[in-house]
Amino acid sequence: EPEVTQTPSHQVTQMGQEVILRCVPISNHLYFYWYRQILGQKVEFLVSFYNNEISEKSEIFDDQFSVERPDGSNFTLKIRSTKLEDSAMYFCASSLNRNTEAFFGQGTRLTVV
Amino acid sequence: QKEVEQDPGPLSVPEGAIVSLNCTYSNSAFQYFMWYRQYSRKGPELLMYTYSSGNKEDGRFTAQVDKSSKYISLFIRDSQPSDSATYLCAMKGGTSYGKLTFGQGTILTVHP
Numbered sequence: 355e356p357e358v359t360q361t362p363s364h365q366v367t368q369m370g371q372e373v374i375l376r377c378v379p380i381s382n383h384l385y386f387y388w389y390r391q392i393l394g395q396k397v398e399f400l401v402s403f404y405n406n407e408i409s410e411k412s413e414i415f416d417d418q419f420s421v422e423r424p425d426g427s428n429f430t431l432k433i434r435s436t437k438l439e440d441s442a443m444y445f446c447a448s449s450l451n452r453n454t455e456a457f458f459g460q461g462t463r464l465t466v467v
Numbered sequence: 468q469k470e471v472e473q474d475p476g477p478l479s480v481p482e483g484a485i486v487s488l489n490c491t492y493s494n495s496a497f498q499y500f501m502w503y504r505q506y507s508r509k510g511p512e513l514l515m516y517t518y519s520s521g522n523k524e525d526g527r528f529t530a531q532v533d534k535s536s537k538y539i540s541l542f543i544r545d546s547q548p549s550d551s552a553t554y555l556c557a558m559k560g561g562t563s564y565g566k567l568t569f570g571q572g573t574i575l576t577v578h579p
Contacts, residue, residue: 397572409565410565447567453499
């Protein structure tokens with residue numbers, strides 16, 4: 355069964371460093387997303403990406419964040435200068451179109467120290 | 468008022484019980500509704516997807532949507548210890564580009 359895969363599963367980084375989280379969405383899907391879940395809190399939307407551009411983003415997704423689809427399969431989230439409060443689980447998701455169900459990856463646990 | 472409200476529980480039931488999980492929402496633009504199951508430190512796993520009022524059944528799971536009341540439910544029949552997890556409701560619609568709005572999640576424990 356097709357699935358969304360994310361790497362790495364756990365990333366530890368020092369405050370101020372740049373991190374890149376990687377995702378391979380389901381191959382025929384057209385919409386891609388990043389979500390974040392701080393420990394004990396709800397899953398929060400960060401950004402949606404369609405047709406090689408950002409289609410929607412939340413207030414959390416400020417200038418420190420960027421997304422890219424560098425080739426036909428990968429979808430990345432970059433955080434330029436990490437802060438302690440960026441520590442969270444980051445989930446990538448994809449859907450066939452904007453109204454269909456979204457499938458999530460297993461997440462990357464980001465720890466900023 | 469939060470866009471999506473979900474009682475975080477925790478909910479503890481004996482094996483074999485029928486479990487009822489609920490969410491209410493305030494945004495009438497929401498048209499598509501999902502239930503996810505999430506194990507600790509794992510990604511949300513899709514259980515049910517519905518887009519019309521009424522019931523949808525899949526095995527032991529039944530999703531119910533009442534758009535007039537802005538209320539959705541997930542029923543789990545014959546609950547098993549392996550159903551112990553956090554259950555998340557999520558919804559989308561309107562002019563958004565697929566953005567999902569999640570509830571807080573309900574922690575469920577099914578004890579043998």
